[in-house]
Amino acid sequence: MTVIYQRGYTMEDESVLIKIRKDKLREIREELKINPFPYKYDVTDYSAGIIENFEEYSSSGKIASAAGRIMALRVMGKASFCTIQDAEGRIQLYVAEKSIGEAGYRLFNKLDIGDIIGVKGAVRRTKTGEITIFIADLVLLSKNIRPLPIVKEKDGEVFDAFADKELRYRNRHVDLIVTPGVKETFIKRIAIIRHIKKILDDKNFCEVETPVLQPVYGGAAASPFTSHHNALDLRLYLRISLEPYLKRLIVGGMERVYEIGKCFRNEGIDRTHNPEFTMLELYQAYADFTDMMSLTEEIITGTAAALNGSAKIAYEGKEIDLAPPWRRLKVVDALAEYAGLRVAEMSDRDLEAGLDKLGSEIRGGFNRGLAINDLFKLLVEDKLVQPIFITHYPAETTPLCKPDYDDERFLQRFELFINGTEIANAYSESNDPILQRKTLYEQSLRRDVDKEAPPMDENFVQAIEAGMPPTGGLGIGIDRLVMLLTGATSIRDVLLFPTMRPQE
């Protein structure tokens, strides 16, 4: 049996809600002779500005010209209210037939939540005190035919939130419209990046762009995405880090370079990992890793202060104080302090047994340096809540870093931890070409046992052979920094379009 729904429609194929809106669209075109999709509108006033400068508007009788999306409608006989949302926020409109005319009110009666309109009118308070545009002119700028979730809010309490996270990520355009705070998070993200760029630009760093598509990838240990160039019949990889090309620029004499860009790693997805993510990497000639520490403090503290007006941030109920200087602690000392392990005095067998007890083993066979690194990751990392530079990682953890002055088993490297998460990673960069060729070659041999070890990059080694000045390098995970500074607990909340499995 066919069920007759509203306006004679049945509940088949397309949603009845959409059909009804398409009808209204047709009626607006054919009966009202109005183009529902005009080309432009002269917007001179915005919601927040109107509310802020209310006295000026009301005393002068200045006519506001605003545009926005209808978020609430309270339609009554000949005088109605609606609320529109624009780039700055929301403002109420008073829509009276006697002000906008019969034709205008006929149009208004065909409007839905989600439509975009332009309005002109004086700004006054209503009887109940709400600042409102009393509109004298109404223009439809775009007709909505796919209804939005109706989210309501009063005194910070949200009713009928658009709560299904999957739907929110898949339909970020809807999420941005209806979920309070989402747009603000992304505006903060933009502000953070802008601030970091300003700090670096002021220090005469050059922002550069390096290849995303690379014949050989490197600079980290990760599985790459693979692509193919048809005309060259060439396998290309999406970069897993920015490092190899930025260092070529240091060799080339660009003494301070940075790039903020996407890197891609073909790995799992979780709360802190997305297959594509944004990294800042910078390289400064004639600097070492201690210079990178100061710069890291300056970038992160300065950005937090610019964003929140304070060096203290609240994250997951914890208070984190970003005021520098931050503590510096060697990996082996951190293991002693936080896990009671004196690794320097432990035999290889003891280390292996310790790892085994934690259910961990080294890919490609036991290796003392990697064992110490793993013990640190498993036992210490998540205890590092306040900002701390962990320094002097074992030499086996990376081929791209200079060994320390008096103990070659450890590197001039640090990672910054805040709230148990790695936020930054920095080195005194390796520039001894003999050593660099050796360590990269050895790393490439590990590919047999460790799929994530990158292949040998001959062109990169030749660049180092041309002579690279002593250089400090720093990488900061922008997504995680944004999470920290915005209080987001999932990387998906700071990515406009997180990677999702396609539907159907």
Next chain:
RNA sequence: GAGACGCUAGCUCAGUCGGUAGAGCAACUGCCUUUUAAGCAGUGGGUCCCGAGUUCAAUUCUCGGGCGUCUCACCA
């Protein structure tokens, strides 16, 4: 990769100890010249994720599958 939980109206959610389902908002109709989470009144709206099994009968129970969320593991 493991575990927990979830999938019911456009949205947020109830519910059925097995008898094909409800609320609020949205929608539709009527009334209405100052409302505000929602003006007032009324009306409609469902492949209860998919498949198999048990049963007279499955949205509900069992098994399998899909998708998702969270936690843990992995991840230089």
